Amino acid sequence: MMSDGPKTHASRQALDYVKDGMVLGLGSGSTAEIFIELLGIRVAAGLKVQGIPTSDQTKEAAREAGIELLTIEHADRIDLTVDGADEIGPNFALIKGGGGRLLREKIIANASDLMVVIADESKLVETLGAYPLPVEVDPFGFSITAKKVFDVLKNKWSAPPEVKLRHEKNSTRPFLTDGGHYILDCACGAIKNPAKTATQLCAVPGVVEHGLFIDLARVVIIGDDNGAQILER
Numbered sequence: 001m002m003s004d005g006p007k008t009h010a011s012r013q014a015l016d017y018v019k020d021g022m023v024l025g026l027g028s029g030s031t032a033e034i035f036i037e038l039l040g041i042r043v044a045a046g047l048k049v050q051g052i053p054t055s056d057q058t059k060e061a062a063r064e065a066g067i068e069l070l071t072i073e074h075a076d077r078i079d080l081t082v083d084g085a086d087e088i089g090p091n092f093a094l095i096k097g098g099g100g101r102l103l104r105e106k107i108i109a110n111a112s113d114l115m116v117v118i119a120d121e122s123k124l125v126e127t128l129g130a131y132p133l134p135v136e137v138d139p140f141g142f143s144i145t146a147k148k149v150f151d152v153l154k155n156k157w158s159a160p161p162e163v164k165l166r167h168e169k170n171s172t173r174p175f176l177t178d179g180g181h182y183i184l185d186c187a188c189g190a191i192k193n194p195a196k197t198a199t200q201l202c203a204v205p206g207v208v209e210h211g212l213f214i215d216l217a218r219v220v221i222i223g224d225d226n227g228a229q230i231l232e233r
């Protein structure tokens with residue numbers, strides 16, 4: 001049973017954006033899973049929606065919640081995506097990918113009419129970058145790709161960035177995304193111009209996707225101990 005904390009307050013508020021008949025992008029992470037659980041309660045009460053999961057883990061959570069699933073290939077539209085974030089900066093620029101699902105999350109958010117981000121207050125920041133930026137790379141030549149990613153990030157801030165290959169928990173095995181890629185976690189400090197950094201990272205061969213989500217979220221719902229606040233742009 002979920003606790004009635006900030007993530008639950010944000011998730012419950014996000015249900016107001018869900019209408020009967022919608023096709024929904026279902027995000028990944030602990031906050032998104034609370035949303036899925038609450039959505040399942042509405043579905044059990046008669047709400048009709050179809051969900052497109054952003055990860056295998058989310059697919060399982062949605063199945064358990066009794067939400068009808070749709071593959072992205074069979075969707076003619078996605079009305080709304082509800083997802084969490086690791087950091088939310090100015091203009092709702094985001095860092096995502098803490099859970100390693102950023103590629104599918106970005107494909108689905110980008111294809112959606114509306115992206116709503118749900119989070120607790122700790123995720124709101126003045127400048128992105130305290131959270132290490134996840135960059136998804138092809139395993140082929142990943143150490144060369146890592147050096148190029150370092151070069152993109154190094155000249156911008158005083159301390160040199162740390163670019164680390166993510167591993168499975170308590171293991172020497174590299175973490176593999178649902179798409180079979182590696183993740184580089186890049187601790188680079190303040191990202192002063194996220195849009196420019198995003199463009200530069202995309203230009204590195206071997207980079208499949210990065211965790212900077214620019215101009216995708218239109219609504220951010222921040223939960224706290226007492227309720228939730230809706231921010232829109």
Ligand code: 5RP
Pocket residue numbers: 027028029030031032083084085086095096097098099100101102105
């Ligand atoms: C997964 C993500 C998540 O949305 C992000 O990590 C936030 O997760 P949580 O809600 O557990 O804090 O981007 O790739």
